Amino acid sequence: MIIKNKMVKRLISTFLMSLLLASMMLVIGAGKVYAQGSVSSTSLQVSADGSDYYIIGSDFYNHFVRPTTVDLAKNKVVYNKQILTVYNGRIDKWKMSFLNQDSSGKSWFKFLSYPEATKGDIKITYTTDGINYSDSKPSLEQLKGYMVELLKPIVYPDDANNQENDIEVSFQLSPDTDYILSNSNLNKQFIPFSGEYWLQNYSPYPFFTDRNQLQFVYPDYSKGVMVKYVDEEGNEIHDPQTISGSKGDVYDASTDQYKLVLDGYTLDTSKLPQNSIGNFKEALQTVTYVYSKNPVVAADVTVRYVDIENNPISEDIILQGNIGENYYTDKKNIKDYTLKEVQGNSSGQFSEKAQTVTYIYKKNELPIATGKVVVKYIDTDGKSILKDVVRTGTVGEDYITEEKKISGYTFQGIRGNSKGKYTDKIQTITYVYTKNHIIKPKDELVNSGTKIINKTNPKVKNSSSEKSQKLPETGENKKRSILFFISGLTLITLGSTIIVFRHKKE
The missing domain is CATH 3.10.20.320 (Putative peptidoglycan bound protein (lpxtg motif))
Known part of the structure; x- marks a missing residue:
């Protein structure tokens, strides 16, 4: 009976102790798991200096304060320790993954060291994509996370109350300040990591919960001062420099460290920046140095x-x-x-x-030029005696005109070239003719067609007949016409005078 009571008391004591430990774990945020034949807990603990570790979700310096606060100005390194503690019982299979990215895939930290098994018999594999794991270590820049797998069972008596860590994986992270600031992720509480763990043959459990939140702070944060180097047209001619500091602190960009001597350029001292010395503000400030390009003679x-x-x-x-x-x-x-x-x-x-x-x-293609030649036929008085002949042809081609036989006229001469080449100007060729005039003697008026032959010598033509058949010259015709006219006028006048005289006498 006494032995039975002792056993009951022992069971009650064990139950109360387990309940107390569970309560404590809930307070500090550890995940306590009751698996078949074992009681264990797993968690990620963080530290600001590598000495005092608290479960992520608690402040670095006071585990009663939430969430974990990372000061970007002070906490350049965050120490991490992922642990498994088996309180009692036996664990044959255990596996855990850690990914340095949140649920949306963003990485807010950078690995400063590879995860290392500081306690326990485990195997570590590595991933660069959060899906596939390998024994080969990638570069720290490529490392996204790792997987821990138990190689040897952990066994404690069923009534044990172990408080020592059975497995520890240690590594260091650094906040990616530029990424945090560029994504405006200050003073916001969130879960920065993701991962799962498998115990015995059970389905995986989420490694992190809402109790494991973190926030970034940056007291007196300033986006700093950017020193730029441009030419007279505003084009950047050198990579800018950045000066960092806390809001309110003094910066000085007037020193030789920032007032650079650049090959091929001369600093324009008439355009020196007025804000080369000042105080950091929260907003980004810009100091600009203007340079003029030194002339270099170019090729033609x-x-x-x-x-x-x-x-x-x-x-x-x-x-x-x-x-x-x-x-x-x-x-x-x-x-x-x-x-x-x-x-x-x-x-x-x-x-x-x-x-x-x-x-x-x-x-330019020249149009085909056409020349013109006008052939005129006139008498000695300039009167046209035949219709003009117009000839055309391509400039440069030959032309030919000809004398025409015109009844009652005799060709006298030509004005212009009877043949030549067409030009771009009108050419006039004039053929001049003399009109033929025939005067017959009185003794030939009766039979103008009879020829008088010398009877003495028939072969000798009668000179009077020859003279009568000879046509007078043009000038001679005019003289004779005038003489005939005067003679006729004299005879008429004389006749009229005689008639008048006789009439008066009667």
Whole structure:
């Protein structure tokens, strides 16, 4: 009976102790697991200096304060220890994963060291994508997490109350300050890591819960001062420098560390920044140094003007300047040519290499020119005696005119060239003719067609007949006409006088 009571008391004592331990674990945030034949807990503990560790979700210096607060100005390194504690019973299978990324896949820390088994008989594998694990260590920059697997069973009596860690994996992380600030993740509580663990043959459990939250703080945070280097057109000519500090502190960008001497440029002292010395503010400040480019003589730019067969049709133009300066070229208006294309950059910048800009022209096609020749036929008084003949042809071709036989006229002469080449001007060729005049004697009026033959010598023509058949010259005809007219007028006047005289006498 006494033995039975002792056993009951022992069971009650064990139960109360287990209940107390469970309560304690709930207070500090550990995950206590009751598996078949064992009681254990697993957690991630963090420390600011590597001495005092508290479960993540508690402050570095007081585990009653939540959440874990990482000061980006002070906590450059966070010490981590992932543990498994078996209080009693037996564990044959245990596996745990740790991923340095939150549930959305963002990594807020960087690995400073590889995870190391500081206690326990375990195997560690590594992952770069959070899915596939390998025995090979990647670079710390590529490392995303790891997996721990138990190699040897952990066994305690069923009534044991072990408080020592059976497995410890230690590693160091550093807050990725630039990433945190660029994503505006200050003073926000969240779970920074993810992972799972497997116990015996059970399904995996989430390793982190809402009790394991963390926040980043940055008292007196300043985005700093950016020192920029630009030319006179505002183009950056050197990588900017950044000055970091806390809000309110003094910065000095006027020293030689920031006022740089740059090859090929001269600092414009008339444009020195007014804020080269000042106080850090929360917002990013910019200090800008302006430089003028030192002139360097560039190679020439040759501007050519050629036809489609590359023959020059106008003088070349040579442009000169300094490297980096702009140059401009233009087409020329060239008589009888039309611009076809441009080879090379018609505008650009001078450089150390010679450049050629070629304007290519096509010769204008000339229309087929037609020449005209007008042939006139006139008498000696300038009167037209035959319709003009107009001849046309291509300029340069030959033309030929001819004398025409005109009844009652005798060709006298020609004005102009009877043959030649057509030109772009009208040419006039004039054929001049003399009118034929025939005067017959009185003795030939009866039988003008009878020829008088010398009876003495029939072979000898009668001189009077020969004279009568000889046509008078043109001038002679006019004289004779005037003489006949005067003689006729005299006879009429004389006759009229006689008639009047006789009439008065009667």
